[in-house]
Amino acid sequence: MPKIKIITEDVCSLPPKLIKDLGIKTVKTKIFFPELEKFPEKNIYQLIQETKAVPKTSAPPPGDYLKVYREVLKDCEKVLVISISSKLSACFNSAFQAKELFEEPERIYLFDSKQAVAGQGILVLKAAELIKEGKEIGEILKILEKIRLKIKLFGFLKTTFWAEKSGRINSKLALAFKTLKSFGIFPYFGIRKDGTVGFSGFNFWTEDEFEAIFNQLKHQAKKGEIEVGINFTDNVDLSLKLKEKVEKELNAKVLFLSLVPPIVGSISGPGSLIAACCHV
Numbered sequence: 001m002p003k004i005k006i007i008t009e010d011v012c013s014l015p016p017k018l019i020k021d022l023g024i025k026t027v028k029t030k031i032f033f034p035e036l037e038k039f040p041e042k043n044i045y046q047l048i049q050e051t052k053a054v055p056k057t058s059a060p061p062p063g064d065y066l067k068v069y070r071e072v073l074k075d076c077e078k079v080l081v082i083s084i085s086s087k088l089s090a091c092f093n094s095a096f097q098a099k100e101l102f103e104e105p106e107r108i109y110l111f112d113s114k115q116a117v118a119g120q121g122i123l124v125l126k127a128a129e130l131i132k133e134g135k136e137i138g139e140i141l142k143i144l145e146k147i148r149l150k151i152k153l154f155g156f157l158k159t160t161f162w163a164e165k166s167g168r169i170n171s172k173l174a175l176a177f178k179t180l181k182s183f184g185i186f187p188y189f190g191i192r193k194d195g196t197v198g199f200s201g202f203n204f205w206t207e208d209e210f211e212a213i214f215n216q217l218k219h220q221a222k223k224g225e226i227e228v229g230i231n232f233t234d235n236v237d238l239s240l241k242l243k244e245k246v247e248k249e250l251n252a253k254v255l256f257l258s259l260v261p262p263i264v265g266s267i268s269g270p271g272s273l274i275a276a277c278c279h280v
Helices: 016-022 044-051 062-072 091-101 117-132 137-150 161-165 171-182 209-221 236-249 262-268
Strands: 004-009 025-027 030-032 056-058 078-083 108-112 151-156 186-191 197-203 226-232 253-259 273-279
Touching (some): 062 078, 091 108, 117 137, 161 171, 161 262, 171 186, 186 209, 209 236, 236 273
Antiparallel strands (some): 186 197
């Protein structure tokens, strides 16, 4: 029986095969989008582009976590729950409530990633490596806290239409985004150290999102060796091109390339490209 297993949310955006190979269990976030049932042959990004409708999203209830706790703890001694930033979602709170309801709460350890998507995915992978190395849970948590501080996330939006329509940013910020782009300045969003998200910098080199995100990764690579996770919405060819360029020109390891989870992509919108990196 393994000592420790990992539970996380689908927001971590790791590829399904990688999740399966590492024995990680994911709790699914909730999305309500009737158009998906009406047009099952189309993906969510095609539909929100065509309908201009914004899906409704929510965190899993405590019962979903409790069910997974009971399932996973049949086959291991302890579980490590690596949750999306508590400042971005109620997932962490649901996971905590489920722990309080579980018969043996001392077997469950919660870790607030203060990240999401690729940044959260990198933390999950690092935790899996530490477990494989035979590290104890206390040491794993301490190491993850240090790794968390090294992660940088960059996200470039084609437009703020979806973020504004979903209420994630206000009209003034959306106007500022459009104005800056009209002057050749490409703002990007990121996740701050406290786990909140917002526009966190500007790219003055290019208006092209591909070059903009590569330039940010290049800037980080100058500070030391990095490992990278890449998320895309409906632009898989662009993300594959980014992976190739990062590996070839920055000599950096791309840990994974995967879809932005719908709960995030429905807010960022089609054409979004996200990358996270961690200094090794």
